[in-house]
Structures are given as C-alpha cells and as structure tokens.
Amino acid sequence: MIDKASQTTRDAIAAGFPLLIGGRETPGHAGRTMASTDPATGEVIAEFALGDAEDVGEAVAAAKAAFHGPWSRLSNMQRADLLRSLSRKIAENAVLLAELEVLDNGMPRMLADQIVGNCVHLFEYYAGWAERIEGTTTEAPPHVLAQGEALTYTLREPVGVVGLIVPWNVPLSMACLKLAPALAAGCTTVLKPAEETPLSAVVLGRLIKEAGFPDGVVNVVNGLGAEAGAALVAHPDLSKIAFTGSTEVGKMIARECTDSLKKVSLELGGKSPVVVFPDVDLAKAIPGVAMATFFLQGQNCMAGTRIFVHRDIYEPLLAGLAEFTANMQMGHGLEAGTMLGPLVSAKQQQRVMEYVEDGKSCGARLIVGGEAWQGPGNFVRPTIFADVDPSMRIVREEIFGPVMAVQPFDTDDLDEIAAMANDSPYGLSGSVWTRDLSNAHRMVSRIRSGHVSINCHGAVASNIPFGGYKQSGWGREFGREGMDLYLETKAVTVAL
Numbered sequence: 001m002i003d004k005a006s007q008t009t010r011d012a013i014a015a016g017f018p019l020l021i022g023g024r025e026t027p028g029h030a031g032r033t034m035a036s037t038d039p040a041t042g043e044v045i046a047e048f049a050l051g052d053a054e055d056v057g058e059a060v061a062a063a064k065a066a067f068h069g070p071w072s073r074l075s076n077m078q079r080a081d082l083l084r085s086l087s088r089k090i091a092e093n094a095v096l097l098a099e100l101e102v103l104d105n106g107m108p109r110m111l112a113d114q115i116v117g118n119c120v121h122l123f124e125y126y127a128g129w130a131e132r133i134e135g136t137t138t139e140a141p142p143h144v145l146a147q148g149e150a151l152t153y154t155l156r157e158p159v160g161v162v163g164l165i166v167p168w169n170v171p172l173s174m175a176c177l178k179l180a181p182a183l184a185a186g187c188t189t190v191l192k193p194a195e196e197t198p199l200s201a202v203v204l205g206r207l208i209k210e211a212g213f214p215d216g217v218v219n220v221v222n223g224l225g226a227e228a229g230a231a232l233v234a235h236p237d238l239s240k241i242a243f244t245g246s247t248e249v250g251k252m253i254a255r256e257c258t259d260s261l262k263k264v265s266l267e268l269g270g271k272s273p274v275v276v277f278p279d280v281d282l283a284k285a286i287p288g289v290a291m292a293t294f295f296l297q298g299q300n301c302m303a304g305t306r307i308f309v310h311r312d313i314y315e316p317l318l319a320g321l322a323e324f325t326a327n328m329q330m331g332h333g334l335e336a337g338t339m340l341g342p343l344v345s346a347k348q349q350q351r352v353m354e355y356v357e358d359g360k361s362c363g364a365r366l367i368v369g370g371e372a373w374q375g376p377g378n379f380v381r382p383t384i385f386a387d388v389d390p391s392m393r394i395v396r397e398e399i400f401g402p403v404m405a406v407q408p409f410d411t412d413d414l415d416e417i418a419a420m421a422n423d424s425p426y427g428l429s430g431s432v433w434t435r436d437l438s439n440a441h442r443m444v445s446r447i448r449s450g451h452v453s454i455n456c457h458g459a460v461a462s463n464i465p466f467g468g469y470k471q472s473g474w475g476r477e478f479g480r481e482g483m484d485l486y487l488e489t490k491a492v493t494v495a496l
C-alpha cells in the first residue's frame with residue numbers, strides 16, 4: 001500500500017526515522033532498530049531507531065541546556081511566532097503527515113486529514129495563549145505594609161523540562177496536544193511516542209527544526225515503554241511527566257513520580273456511558289451512537305461503549321444500529337470511502353477478540369459482527385452486544401476496540417439511570433440523547449465524567465478542556481486549562 005501514498009510520503013519514508021536529540025538526527029548510541037508495520041496489510045513500512053536510557057539521558061541534557069539557554073531568552077511573543085510558524089509547516093505538510101498516520105496506525109484517510117487539520121489549529125490556538133500569559137496583583141502582606149509601601153504580584157513561569165509519553169491511537173494528535181501548550185508555556189521537552197506508531201513524530205520533529213525552534217527544545221526519542229519511557233519517568237532532571245495511555249501504566253508512573261514529586265498529568269482509559277431517552281430523534285441518534293463506539297475502530301479513550309436505552313425504543317434503536325454498522329465500509333485507510341480501518345496490532349486484535357468471545361460465552365445477545373476479518377491485517381468487524389448486564393467483562397473493562405454493549409432501562413428516575421451510567425471506575429466522557437433539553441441538562445449534572453455531550457459524542461477541540469474524573473486521569477488538556485499543566489505561579493512581594 002506504500003505505493004498508493006504520495007511521492008512526498010515515499011521520500012519521507014526513504015529518509016528514515018532516527019532519534020532527534022539536540023537538533024541532531026542520530027541512530028542512537030546502540031544503533032538498535034525496530035520495524036513499524038502497516039496494520040492493514042502487515043507490510044513493513046520502515047525501520048526506526050530505538051532509543052534507550054542512555055539516549056533519553058542525552059535528550060534530557062539537550063532539553064535542559066535549551067531550557068536554561070536560548071529558549072529562556074525568548075519572549076512570549078517570540079515563542080508565539082514560532083508556534084505559528086510550526087502551524088504553517090504542518091499545514092504545508094498535511095498530506096505527508098496524514099498518509100503516515102494512515103500507514104502507521106491504520107486510521108481512515110478522512111479522519112487523518114481532520115486530525116492533521118486539528119494539529120494545525122492547536123499550534124495556532126496555543127500561540128494565542130503564549131501571548132496571553134499573565135499574572136495578577138494583590139495586596140502585600142500586613143507585616144510588609146507596616147513598614148511602608150509595597151507591591152505583590154504573580155509571575156507565570158514554565159514548569160521546566162517535561163517528558164511527554166503518548167499512545168498509538170492518534171499519534172500525531174497526542175504529540176501535538178502536549179507539545180503545543182508545553183512550548184507556549186516555555187517548557188522544553190522530550191517526546192516518547194508509542195512503539196506501534198513511531199513515524200509521524202519524527203517528521204513533526206523535523207518540521208519543528210525547520211520552523212526555527214532552537215535545538216534541544218523538542219527531542220524525539222522513539223523506544224520501548226519499559227526502557228525509554230521508564231528512563232524518562234525516572235530521570236531526576238525532569239520537572240513533569242505528561243502521559244496519555246492506559247490506566248495501568250498511568251498508575252505506575254504516578255507511583256514512580258512520588259519520590260521526586262515530579263508533576264504528573266494523566267489522560268487514561270474510559271468506558272463511557274451513552275444514555276438514550278425514548279423521545280430521541282432516532283434518525284440522528286442511530287449514526288451518532290454507532291460512531292460514539294466505532295470512531296477509530298473503538299481505539300479511542302472517549303469511546304461511548306456502554307449504551308443505556310429506554311425500553312420503549314430499545315428494539316428500534318438496536319435494529320437501526322445493526323443496519324448502520326453492517327453498512328460501514330471496512331478496509332485500508334488509503335482506500336476511498338473507508339470508515340473503519342484495522343486495529344493497530346495483531347496483539348490488539350487478539351485482545352479485542354478475547355472480549356468478543358467472552359461476550360458470546362456469558363450470554364450477551366450478539367446483534368452484529370462478532371468476528372475478525374479473514375485475510376491480512378488486524379481487522380475486527382464492528383460488534384454489538386445487547387441484553388448485557390453490569391457484571392459482564394465487556395461492560396466493565398475498557399476493550400479499546402469496536403465492541404458496543406447495549407442494555408435497556410425501564411425507569412424515568414434520573415438518579416437511577418445515573419447510578420447505572422456511573423457504575424464504572426472510569427469517568428472520561430459520555431453523552432445524553434433526547435429532545436428534552438431540561439432532562440438532558442439534569443442528566444449531564446448527574447454523570448461523573450470530565451466531558452459530556454448532548455445529542456453528539458466526543459466533541460473535542462483545541463479550546464475545550466478535556467480530561468478524566470475518577471480513574472480516567474489527573475488534569476485537563478486543551479483550552480486554557482491545558483496551559484496550566486505547564487506553568488508554575490511565582491508570587492513576588494516588593495517592599496518599596
């Protein structure tokens with residue numbers, strides 16, 4: 001399928017995927033490599049350099065030197081200019097970045113195009129916040145004022161050198177949504193992409209250099225989580241780790257950072273509820289609910305995978321979902337019309353199929369799907385189980401694949417419905433579907449999640465804070481709150 005990609009993308013693949021440390025391209029001191037494959041075909045796309053603890057050490061040293069060196073001397077406005085220049089570079093290289101995402105991750109091309117567009121906007125958006133970094137003034141303490149006039153104000157300063165660890169489900173987007181606010185705040189960074197999707201981050205790193213950022217401000221070290229990732233988390237010269245990934249690894253990172261008290265922000269897993277009331281507009285709810293689960297093949301932390309439907313419309317909604325799902329075109333992301341790509345790896349396919357088999361054996365009613373696609377690639381047919389109950393693993397655990405679990409409810413009591421929706425250790429996203437806006441808002445206030453939508457699902461954008469309640473994470477990315485993750489506040493008092 002690489003031959004279906006543009007010449008620019010083929011040239012970029014031929015240029016290779018080294019580590020980017022201190023403005024240099026390097027194979028890493030041990031010269032180790034690993035293959036990245038196209039999950040739709042199993043074809044090897046490229047070998048990439050695999051960094052280890054020593055390479056991470058070099059990258060942190062470069063980031064530290066940049067933090068105390070040229071980067072710290074730039075004004076907020078100058079950093080904003082660099083962010084805008086990077087935004088333009090991403091726009092100019094949109095086809096290359098989108099095609100790499102499709103080849104490396106498997107996502108459909110139309111989605112990859114949207115995601116690259118979002119990344120263009122993210123740097124533009126956070127350039128605006130770099131220009132708006134501001135402190136406050138307040139009254140000086142009485143014991144200082146007792147001696148004469150005085151002034152107290154606050155400064156917002158960058159947290160320092162930060163380690164960014166990201167997953168494979170939306171690789172470019174995950175890297176950009178951490179880099180944009182970190183750079184706007186004045187931090188320097190070491191980025192560790194996921195081993196399944198190492199490619200776009202290297203191209204992004206090259207664009208960052210072309211955009212004019214000083215060497216060492218962004219270092220890209222591909223590598224294994226247990227090696228490069230763990231070395232980053234353990235490194236004493238980092239002030240913060242920003243992590244997106246599984247709740248399991250997130251907890252481990254939080255524990256690791258306890259001794260050094262590094263700042264930690266975590267975007268973790270989800271098992272988000274979708275509540276459908278009987279007055280809903282079915283023609284809109286059917287595609288909306290289906291895509292809440294199947295967007296990105298369900299490899300999406302926001303995925304709405306626990307569907308609660310009022311008994312009055314339970315069977316009509318199931319029939320509509322089954323029809324919509326059966327008509328979704330599955331295939332290679334570079335083929336026109338593809339709505340569903342493969343899962344990222346054979347391991348992920350196997351994991352998802354174990355959940356599908358578990359759903360069948362525990363008595364859930366299989367409505368559609370329920371099998372892997374025969375042939376090359378890690379495809380799983382979008383699968384809907386009905387009549388599930390809250391004790392089933394397919395209802396309790398994050399599957400991170402195209403598996404929907406639907407159950408009816410008979411009550412009109414919002415507290416009872418909310419108790420079902422909130423019966424999960426996660427609290428990332430959710431949606432409510434109804435024409436009754438008063439009921440919708442009452443329901444939203446009862447759902448324990450960081451991000452809830454009404455008559456749509458997973459409405460994320462640069463300006464909308466995103467993050468988890470409960471075990472879905474710590475902190476909010478995007479929006480103004482995304483800046484706060486990378487800024488310290490310093491209070492200053494001057495006795496005049």
Ligand code: NAP
Pocket residue numbers: 165166167168169192193194195196223224225226228229230233244245246247249250252253266267268269270300301398400428472473
């Ligand atoms: P993961 O295994 O937790 O990996 C995420 C990242 O952490 C990867 O770069 C991984 O490297 C690295 N890593 C693994 N072990 C590490 C360690 N001991 N120390 C430091 N870094 C380590 O998650 P995943 O399987 O890639 O992604 C799926 C999960 O991410 C799902 O649970 C999903 O819900 C969550 N997710 C959450 C959000 C959100 O915004 N809340 C967004 C996307 C995904 P390797 O690639 O080498 O393993």
Ligand code: MG
Pocket residue numbers: 036037038039103104105196197198
């Ligand atoms: Mg890959």
